[in-house]
Amino acid sequence: MFSLLLLSIVLVGSYFHYMWRAEAYLGQPWIPDAGARLFSQRPLPPPIEESGIATYSLPLRARGRDVVDAEGRRFKLASVNWYGASDEIFVPGGLDVQHRSVVAQTIRSLGFNSVRLPYSDEMVIENPHILPHLLAANPDLHGLRALDVLEAVVTALTDAGIAVIVNNHITHATWCCGADPCDAAWANDHLGPLCRVKQSEEDWIRHWETVMERFVDNERVIGADLRNEVRGVWGTMPWDRWAAAAETCGNRLLKMNPDWLIIVGGTESGNDLRGVRERPVVLDAAEDRVVYSAHVYAWSGWGSREGRYAKRSYASFAQAMRKNWAYLVERDVAPVWVGEFGAPRHPGMGDVNYWANLMRYLKHLDADFGYWAINPRKPHDNAVETYSLVEDDWVTPILDYRMRDMTELIAGTGGDDDARAANGLKSVGGEL
Numbered sequence: 001m002f003s004l005l006l007l008s009i010v011l012v013g014s015y016f017h018y019m020w021r022a023e024a025y026l027g028q029p030w031i032p033d034a035g036a037r038l039f040s041q042r043p044l045p046p047p048i049e050e051s052g053i054a055t056y057s058l059p060l061r062a063r064g065r066d067v068v069d070a071e072g073r074r075f076k077l078a079s080v081n082w083y084g085a086s087d088e089i090f091v092p093g094g095l096d097v098q099h100r101s102v103v104a105q106t107i108r109s110l111g112f113n114s115v116r117l118p119y120s121d122e123m124v125i126e127n128p129h130i131l132p133h134l135l136a137a138n139p140d141l142h143g144l145r146a147l148d149v150l151e152a153v154v155t156a157l158t159d160a161g162i163a164v165i166v167n168n169h170i171t172h173a174t175w176c177c178g179a180d181p182c183d184a185a186w187a188n189d190h191l192g193p194l195c196r197v198k199q200s201e202e203d204w205i206r207h208w209e210t211v212m213e214r215f216v217d218n219e220r221v222i223g224a225d226l227r228n229e230v231r232g233v234w235g236t237m238p239w240d241r242w243a244a245a246a247e248t249c250g251n252r253l254l255k256m257n258p259d260w261l262i263i264v265g266g267t268e269s270g271n272d273l274r275g276v277r278e279r280p281v282v283l284d285a286a287e288d289r290v291v292y293s294a295h296v297y298a299w300s301g302w303g304s305r306e307g308r309y310a311k312r313s314y315a316s317f318a319q320a321m322r323k324n325w326a327y328l329v330e331r332d333v334a335p336v337w338v339g340e341f342g343a344p345r346h347p348g349m350g351d352v353n354y355w356a357n358l359m360r361y362l363k364h365l366d367a368d369f370g371y372w373a374i375n376p377r378k379p380h381d382n383a384v385e386t387y388s389l390v391e392d393d394w395v396t397p398i399l400d401y402r403m404r405d406m407t408e409l410i411a412g413t414g415g416d417d418d419a420r421a422a423n424g425l426k427s428v429g430g431e432l
Helices: 002-026 034-040 100-109 121-126 146-159 189-194 201-215 239-256 314-330 349-365 401-411 418-423
Strands: 061-063 066-068 078-081 114-120 163-170 221-225 261-265 290-295 336-340 368-371
Touching: 002 349, 034 401, 078 336, 100 146, 114 121, 114 146, 121 146, 121 201, 146 163, 146 201, 163 201, 201 221, 201 239, 239 261, 261 336, 290 314, 314 336, 314 349, 349 401, 368 401
Parallel strands: 078 114, 078 368, 114 163, 163 221, 221 261, 261 290, 290 336, 336 368
Antiparallel strands: 061 066
C-alpha cells in the first residue's frame, strides 16, 4: 500500500514538474532569426496599388469563399484594427499625436487595404464631447462629439483609399474582453441592475442604426461587424441564439443600405463557427451579404484537451482551425475573415510557436485577415501596446517578424513554402 502511494506521489510530481517546465519554456524570450533580422534592415516594400479599394468596382459581395466586387474580382481583406472609440476615451487612438489623415496614410503604407474600427454602445448612448487634449493633432475636431470624430476618422480612411468595417466591440466603454457578464453578449437587460450600461437587443440595433446612418453614402464603408467575441457567461452562448440576433440586426441595417456586408463572428470569443454547418445566417433577399469572422490568439483553445494554441503542434493547430471555421473556406461555402489575431513585439517561445502555425495556415488558405492592432498605446493609462505595428509617433513601422509575415500574407505568397523554415521559425514549429 505504501509503495503504491509513493508511486502515485512520484507520478503526480513528475507530471506537475513536466507541466511547469513546459509553461516556463513558453515564456522564454525568442531571439530573432536571421530572416527577421534581415527584414528589419530593409525598407518596407511599397503597398500593392491594385489591392486598394479605389481600384475595385463597388459594391462588394460574398461569392463562395471570397469577397468580390461588382465585376467578380476578389477583394482580399487585408485589414488592421484601429481601436480607442470602444474604450474609455471614446475616440480612436493617436489623434493627439498625428492628424487622422497621417494615420490613414501610415496604415496604407504598411500595405493594409481595410480597417476594422471598433465602437462601444456607451459611446453611442453618451456621445460625449471629446476632451481637447485627445485631439491635439486634429484641432479642427475640437468641440465635436464622439460620433462626429468617428465620422471624421472614417472619412480620412476612405479618402486615403482604405475600406472601413465598423465593429460593435463592447457595451461598456472599456478594454475588451473580460469575465464581465454585462459585456458577454449584445444585450444584457436580463441581468437587471447588475449592469451599469443596460441595453436590450432593440437598443443594440438602434445604436447600430445611429452609427451607420452617417455612412450610408460612403461606398467605401463596406460592412458592419455586428459584435465582438460573443461568448455568454463562461462560454455558454448558443450559436442559434446569436445567429437569430445577427439576422435581425443585419436585416435592419440592409434596409438602410443594401450594399453593406454583414459580418458575423463566432461564439466562444470568436473562435467557434461550427454552428454554421447546420444553422447558417440567412438574411432577407441578401444571401450574398454574409461574411463570417473568427479570432485566433495564442491563448485561444485554453479550454480544450489539447490546450492553448501557444503550445500546439502545427497538425493540432490546423485541425482546430479546420474544425472551428476554415471548413467554410476550404469547401467554398462562405468567406471567413480572421478579424483579430496578433503577437507581441518581443515574443516568448509560445507566442512564436502560435504565430508560426497561424501564418503558415493563413498563407496556405490565402485568408482574409485583420491584425490587432495598429495602436502603439492603450487608452487606459497610456500603457504600451505590445502588439503594435508602429512606434509611438504613429508613423515609423516596426519591421520585425510580424511585419515580415504579413507582407507575404498581404501579397498572397509563402503559402506552402516549408523551405522558409530555414529562413524563419523552424525551431518553434513543433509541439511544445
